Amino acid sequence: MVSSVEEQLVSEGYKKTELGTIPEEWLIKTARDIFIKIQDGTHFSPKIGGNDYLYVTSKNIRPGKLDLSSAEYIDEKQHKSIYKRCDVRKGDILLTKDGANTGNAALNNINDEFSLLSSVAFLRVSKEIYSSQYFLQQIMSPSFQQAVQVAMSGNAITRLTLDKINKLEFLVPSTKEQTAIATALSDVDALITSLEKLIAKKRAIKTAAMQQLLTGKKRLPGFEEDWKTVSMNRDADLKARIGWQALTTTEYLDQGDFYLVTGTDFKGGRVNWSTCHYVDEWRYSQDRNIQLTNGDVLLTKDGTIGKVGYVDKLNGPATLNSGVFVIRPVQNAFNPMYLFYILSSRIFDDFLNRITAGSTITHLYQKDFVTFEFEAPNLEEQNQIAAVFSSMDDELDKLDQRLIKTQNLKQGMMQELLTGRTRLV
Template sequence: MGALQNFNKEWCKTTLGKVSTIKNGATPNTQIPRFWNGTIPWCTPTDITRTPGKYLTVTERYITEAGLQSCGASLLPRGSILLCSRATIGEVKIAASEICTNQGFKSLVVPTGTSNEFLYYLLSTLKSQMLGRAAGSTFLEIGKRDLESIAISMPREDEQRAIAEALSDVDGLLAALEALIAKKRAIKQAVMQQLLTGKSRLPGFSGEWERKQLGSALTVRHGRSQRYITGPDGKYPILASGGEIGRTDVSLYDKPSVLIGRKGTIDDPQYVSSPFWTVDTLFYTEIADGMSVKFLYYKFCMIPWRSYNEASGVPSLNSRTIENIEVNLPKSDEQHAIAAVLSDMDAEITALEGRRDKTHAFKQGMMQQLLTGRVRLVQPTYTTEDIVC
């Protein structure tokens, strides 16, 4: 059997400028058509921030060879690290192919003998240092010399690759969880479209749904100012259209309710099952006897609230408008059955989100330990006897 031992070689103290060649980007003249719509990917910070994962494969815009030659941009080799040096300072991706960037980058060309994936992960822990060295009156930017001088510690290449592989495995798990969450959300949305409209019925239910105004199922109530009731250690949440904004020991309403924005965010219903206080920009509802609060919440989620906007500036809703909206409603028992199905789906999604968040926190801890050498990975060593066996 192979013996196991930790990597134990000393890490080398160096700087970013000594382990890579840092290149600037540039923009060809946008008024000259022959410089654009070519085959050379041209990367902007937006391409970086909207791309999941660590590799950049597609950019929004492409330039021609003439465009590249016309400006000071460098054609970066595949595997280069694209580092945003303006605005979103410290955001990084690895180039999946030859690429050039605009002037919002300081890209790192990594030599043979250095793992670009290790350097990618290491750079993602250095954002605070980069921001501390950034300067500028219009917008912050870190200069090439300041970036080159950032001190780092590097292990040997074999340990670099082992660390990068370990972190990549966690990234793979995170990506799989994100994909599963997206799939579950899509399935739930499809189920809502079927169950909340009566197009599909749960086993044991039949009969026509009744067309009613929401006002027959609930009464819309106004929130109130929180000015005199706020307390840092209060038992109940103070809710606004964007979520919790404080705590209080006084509740405005103590029964389950569906909340909807009166002004501002008017298309993000909330379900609350315990006592709460709402401010004057957030409606709450008193639900009629026999109605399922959770079913009505899911119904609210299907209503195109922005089509009921009554203001030309800040989006706004009127309580009477809400109560006059007509919807199809099943009997109480079917409402509760539908709400139970959708609640179970929500619980599954919430559990997956919790697992994703814990995995992300675990990864951050791994990075702090592995990328500083505080914790060393185990490497296998083999004897001649192992190979013969």
């Protein structure tokens, strides 16, 4: 029960509830009260094959999106058996109910019939009273996702049963306000989707350009000189933290003056200094060969091998852990940034595939890496090719930052609109 003191702290037009302070006219209803049908898919595994009917599983449900890029199909007989129980329709909300992505939800925008696995439930509203888009947005909100986790807690098998889904609680404004909120949030979703598509397109263009320019299939204007072979054994200086210098995890410090760079600190081909640990000065000074400088090329040799980084903005004194090579040119044999793009390309992927074929190798040995060779133009053309890709990376980085800001904007809008703190009607 709300105390008189608490009542005085509530703004006019609002009320305190177990789900927080909400507008006075908003209601709290369970899924059972809102949805006219809540049903999951088949509890048997049909035989995959043919192209009769789409078969949707939890892997196809991404947050806010129905992703059919890896969709599978089943034959008509199996589909008809499943569809008798779970007749999914356009406009239903699809909700994953078990597995790692439990709580993901998407709106079904498919006109045709399809079948569901039991890991997905569908929720159907009465369109005269409720907006399915509004409830989809509420399901994707951080507070609702937390409620999903609470609903699953306490069981050995973490899943949302239909009974638990029926008991989940929703904030329910008027139909008019539901529509207004859903429209505002959907507009931001559309912007996020367009940015994601643009980024994917730009990445594809970069990949195609790398395949052309790094192999000589396409030349930059003004260059005709023959290419020469660059050998990691002859033309590169390769260093790493040697065995007796190995660091223990207790030496990974949360703060300090000397950065420790590991393969997990590579983000977008650059060092993400904000995620780096630190080491004591004596550990940094222990080996000058692995003290980083601008222009160093980094390559992981343990765990996820072949992950590449480039040091272009050294934040301060930095050294490496034992899982990373630092590569530098011998007597200007190559442009380091050009090598970075070579190691990020299909050329190096093919090399790794050859040396790891038929094995479960999780380590890139120096004796193997030094056998890597590639064809390269003179330094001037390398510089210009590297500049082309660096410009593409700058553009992609700006788009990524814009996407992050838009996603953060969406989170803030959800927090305001789906709780009634900000009203649109």
